[in-house]
Amino acid sequence: MSLIIQKFGGDALGDKGKGRRSDDSDLSGASLHVEKFRHVAEIARATQARGHQVVVVVSAMGDTTNRLLRMAAALSANPPARELDMLMSTGEQQSIALLAIAIESLGGRAMSFTGPQVGIRTDSVFGRSRIREIACDSLKRAVADGFIPIVAGFQGLTEEGQITTLGRGGSDITAVALAAALEADMCEFYKDVDGIFTTDPRVCRGARPIDRICYDEMLELASLGADVLHSRSVEFAKNYNVPLHVRSFLHDGEGTYVVPEEPAMEDIVVRGVAFNRDEAKIAFQGVPDRPGIAAEIFQGIGEAGIVVDMIVQSSAYDGSNDVSFTVGKNDFRRAEDVAQKLNERIGARKIVTDESICKVSAVGVGMRSHSNVAARMFKALSDAGINIQMISTSEIKISVAIAESELERAVQAVHEAFAEDREFATMEEKTN
Amino acid sequence: MSLIIQKFGGDALGDKGKGRRSDDSDLSGASLHVEKFRHVAEIARATQARGHQVVVVVSAMGDTTNRLLRMAAALSANPPARELDMLMSTGEQQSIALLAIAIESLGGRAMSFTGPQVGIRTDSVFGRSRIREIACDSLKRAVADGFIPIVAGFQGLTEEGQITTLGRGGSDITAVALAAALEADMCEFYKDVDGIFTTDPRVCRGARPIDRICYDEMLELASLGADVLHSRSVEFAKNYNVPLHVRSFLHDGEGTYVVPEEPAMEDIVVRGVAFNRDEAKIAFQGVPDRPGIAAEIFQGIGEAGIVVDMIVQSSAYDGSNDVSFTVGKNDFRRAEDVAQKLNERIGARKIVTDESICKVSAVGVGMRSHSNVAARMFKALSDAGINIQMISTSEIKISVAIAESELERAVQAVHEAFAEDREFATMEEKTN
Numbered sequence: 001m002s003l004i005i006q007k008f009g010g011d012a013l014g015d016k017g018k019g020r021r022s023d024d025s026d027l028s029g030a031s032l033h034v035e036k037f038r039h040v041a042e043i044a045r046a047t048q049a050r051g052h053q054v055v056v057v058v059s060a061m062g063d064t065t066n067r068l069l070r071m072a073a074a075l076s077a078n079p080p081a082r083e084l085d086m087l088m089s090t091g092e093q094q095s096i097a098l099l100a101i102a103i104e105s106l107g108g109r110a111m112s113f114t115g116p117q118v119g120i121r122t123d124s125v126f127g128r129s130r131i132r133e134i135a136c137d138s139l140k141r142a143v144a145d146g147f148i149p150i151v152a153g154f155q156g157l158t159e160e161g162q163i164t165t166l167g168r169g170g171s172d173i174t175a176v177a178l179a180a181a182l183e184a185d186m187c188e189f190y191k192d193v194d195g196i197f198t199t200d201p202r203v204c205r206g207a208r209p210i211d212r213i214c215y216d217e218m219l220e221l222a223s224l225g226a227d228v229l230h231s232r233s234v235e236f237a238k239n240y241n242v243p244l245h246v247r248s249f250l251h252d253g254e255g256t257y258v259v260p261e262e263p264a265m266e267d268i269v270v271r272g273v274a275f276n277r278d279e280a281k282i283a284f285q286g287v288p289d290r291p292g293i294a295a296e297i298f299q300g301i302g303e304a305g306i307v308v309d310m311i312v313q314s315s316a317y318d319g320s321n322d323v324s325f326t327v328g329k330n331d332f333r334r335a336e337d338v339a340q341k342l343n344e345r346i347g348a349r350k351i352v353t354d355e356s357i358c359k360v361s362a363v364g365v366g367m368r369s370h371s372n373v374a375a376r377m378f379k380a381l382s383d384a385g386i387n388i389q390m391i392s393t394s395e396i397k398i399s400v401a402i403a404e405s406e407l408e409r410a411v412q413a414v415h416e417a418f419a420e421d422r423e424f425a426t427m428e429e430k431t432n
Numbered sequence: 433m434s435l436i437i438q439k440f441g442g443d444a445l446g447d448k449g450k451g452r453r454s455d456d457s458d459l460s461g462a463s464l465h466v467e468k469f470r471h472v473a474e475i476a477r478a479t480q481a482r483g484h485q486v487v488v489v490v491s492a493m494g495d496t497t498n499r500l501l502r503m504a505a506a507l508s509a510n511p512p513a514r515e516l517d518m519l520m521s522t523g524e525q526q527s528i529a530l531l532a533i534a535i536e537s538l539g540g541r542a543m544s545f546t547g548p549q550v551g552i553r554t555d556s557v558f559g560r561s562r563i564r565e566i567a568c569d570s571l572k573r574a575v576a577d578g579f580i581p582i583v584a585g586f587q588g589l590t591e592e593g594q595i596t597t598l599g600r601g602g603s604d605i606t607a608v609a610l611a612a613a614l615e616a617d618m619c620e621f622y623k624d625v626d627g628i629f630t631t632d633p634r635v636c637r638g639a640r641p642i643d644r645i646c647y648d649e650m651l652e653l654a655s656l657g658a659d660v661l662h663s664r665s666v667e668f669a670k671n672y673n674v675p676l677h678v679r680s681f682l683h684d685g686e687g688t689y690v691v692p693e694e695p696a697m698e699d700i701v702v703r704g705v706a707f708n709r710d711e712a713k714i715a716f717q718g719v720p721d722r723p724g725i726a727a728e729i730f731q732g733i734g735e736a737g738i739v740v741d742m743i744v745q746s747s748a749y750d751g752s753n754d755v756s757f758t759v760g761k762n763d764f765r766r767a768e769d770v771a772q773k774l775n776e777r778i779g780a781r782k783i784v785t786d787e788s789i790c791k792v793s794a795v796g797v798g799m800r801s802h803s804n805v806a807a808r809m810f811k812a813l814s815d816a817g818i819n820i821q822m823i824s825t826s827e828i829k830i831s832v833a834i835a836e837s838e839l840e841r842a843v844q845a846v847h848e849a850f851a852e853d854r855e856f857a858t859m860e861e862k863t864n
Binding site: 033034074075077078082083084090094096097100101138161 | 465469504506510511514521526528530542549570595
């Protein structure tokens, strides 16, 4: 007997505004929800029937969240964060009650728990609080008594009794935190995709689900734009060694296990190819070579509240330096202004900017033990006639900045380069 | 400076499904809600601006309640009461957050409180729990700090941390209980009517708002069908001497004060005329005159779970008795069956039933000190050609059962009879 945490998001509960299910639009909102709640109830019941203990974590129905946010926005351009948390936390509370009702109507035994009832203590940062402590005695009792506890994700309570929410990816974090606190054997995430893919299937037809991936690889993929699991929940899982299982709520097939690194994982050179369209480049060209210049630039950018992604510095033939970096497209205009101002002191020959770039990254722990990975990636891009503007690497990742218009071709080229690789191909066979 | 509790129901927050505002149906639900929340925020702010301390209690938006109930019903024919309370209590939580946002957006200072956050402790009867205790330190602090606390009506928490709801009229009860706990100077109920009327204006055009009424009169009127204030909240107010003020949220005018009895109140013979269509009659005619017969009849009816309203017993010329009583129309068929079975032992000559009756009542503490009130009422009915089937009286009430088809004419006749009365007329003048 295992203890399994099962997390269902808004899409599993009938969020019409998201995902690929445009064919559902004929169904009325309410009946779609009912059908989805029943389906989720059946998944939890079937898991329990196989002899496991089950704790379910749910998000709000997506359309509920949107309706509440629209009303708050109509009332105030700047609603107090405390009141937004009070408002938004009702969405999950509705989901837990409805799912408990659905499970009971199928003959099961369920009991809903709000975050406060579970004893999820957070700090006092409304809208994006962090979990400090979980006192899950009540959950343990309910599980021991044969119930399926249904826990509201995304929400908690401060020591002073204020209702808080955990921010983006909050329900995922609740699930992982509960798995850690209850020492669960597995934390399952039910999604409208089959698992984590080697790259985005919408961009590259050769994309295949990955069957096992380690936390560090997942973190690189998550932070690089693969939005299936939020990176905060993966970090949490890594810190507490919680094995994750990303799978589809549409069918029974196994999805992707996200687990601590295993020795065999290094056999695969590249686990996946990620990309990020939200990049814009600013380059100081011909910067005088004197100490402290880089610090001056990035202190100025940082003080303007702009987050920098890639940073590259290279020396030019004349002894001067080029310092380039990328920022999100939303911050581009402001970053450009700051850069121009900074240059009055720095004295670079010119500032070159490009709003139309993107980033493509190959990720894999196998890079540590395989040579020549970077060269293979660059050759693949070169063979496709794609010009590399910036390069940045970490121990398990190689990223390049290229023109945004070439993103699709670049992802396909890199993906194919490593898909031809024996290990990568083997992995594909296993997951099909 | 006074401390005032203000209670706003679902209709004040934009319940399109209730009340007289069918002309609102063109507005979309969301924008109607926004407009209503702003209006309520302005009422609370204006009260505070006049130098008062204000605590607001709100219900759920009416359409929210209906949508949630529909979903629960679609999932289960018999949803667990605990989960229904978990589900329904989200409605009030949404209202408090939205109202707090509305007040803040007008430049006020508001803070929302769920029932559990206030410390409203209840027993464990899900769906219709009773308040046991209110530990309102947090509210007192918020008021002292200049905030307008917005409290979710209808909900509480058991000692074990379970979320409960108070059942029908629950938000009214929350308001009165808070007024008692905080020793408030007034508990205001904002309605879509001008106050408590001398009778239902839809039935009798002469109906006028009452300016002052005592708890006992209000209880008789409430239990007799005037559904503006639920009788549980009036009883609560009476027990704790909480003065109530029923008034309109549509304009500034004073409505009806519901207060402890005052000596001058006896000057008015009849405060109001109430009626109840939900009555059906069962009569045992020619019952042998022996001790214990009445007990036998009503024990049998009570054991069947049927609530009896009026009971009348009279002696016939031959020494036998007639025992008549009324029940709700829903219970009529069952009560008839039980009566027939009981009669196998009792041996009444026959059982006469009438499903088409109603009850009309005149209520007023003045009856205690004025003679001839009953005779005046009966004469008014007789002059209108209306036959009285049963009569039942209490210290401050005279009720008659008549044919349902004559209800409107009877109410008008009785209302007019006492409207001609000098005191009754004076009362009308004062309220116009």
